[in-house]
Amino acid sequence: MDIEFHYYSTYLIAVRAGFDPADAATLAQASQGVDDNHVPIIVDGSYANIVSQTMDILRPHDDVRIYPVFHFVPGDPNAPTAARRDGVLDPLVSTPNAPIARAMLLAALSSGDLYRIGVASHVYVDTWAHQNFTGQRSDFNRLPAEGHGSQEAEQMAADLVINVGHGAAKHCPDIPALVWTDARLLNSTVSNRERFLDAGEALFRRYAEAKQMAAAEIEAGAARIRSDLAADIGAPDANAVAMDPARIGRYKDRALTPAYGGQAIPLYDPDTWFKAALQEDRKGVVDRFKASVNALADKCGDYSDLIRQDVRIACTWADPSTFQLTSWHRFQEAVKAHYAETWTALQDTGLVTISA
16 A cells, blocks of 8 residues: 555544544554655664665565565465465465454554554555565565566566565555456455455444444444545556546545545645654765765655665754654654564564564
């Protein structure tokens, strides 16, 4: 999934489930922030974030530390939706409503921390969009050329990239209305619309239960969420594209209706929290990189593909006396808490055996 669901739909679902619009906006920003938190940072030489996304999937540490925790949480390899033509099973395969992802969301909801709820929500709904892929480099993720127009030479040359997560399917799993083919599966025709509707309904139910909504209200609300989300996504379409302006317009219009808060969804800016909390020491970056690399970084607007976890952007707190109250810090602490609890759960199940 991308910003369409992680921000817009998550906001709408949260408001419908009883969150105040301002709280829903914070929650939704944290949800989308999981994808945008890909730059390692060090603040005042002591506070370091951990990234929850990477723009460079060739980095092996991300295969085991970022993807299975934040984007491809292992589920049930025997789930009917995971049945493959070749019968192959992988214990790390992500499947809808994965128990670990659900447990992390329930823990976040119990904490009452909007930032943790947003992070866990992102991970939870991704189990629908990213189902049948694993967060590690594996031939299990490799799709036959059918339905994707890949040439054999191109496939072989790109194996190191596409065998991580849903790289072989490119952006197909993340586009809300798209119909595409996953030729590995017994049921190879994939309708993202149905997957997203299932995810939206499940997320609403978790939120509404946490808000102690009456059972009858939950059922009615779940049906309404499904109907409204279906209308906003639109009809299944084999030619659907990402970030379709018409779909985004429908999400925005939905927010203006009384049942969804009657307020405009705030404009999403991935740098809002960063700019409010930190000041970047660009000289420190220049000192650590060659001039050509820095020129490219400046042109791109960030350092995403150029930064390694042991090379961080140096920053200072805008206000050292209140930094713990900033949304950037609270979000980073939520990311760390989610990481620690999920990694422990993965270790407890024996799905990972290396230290974090």
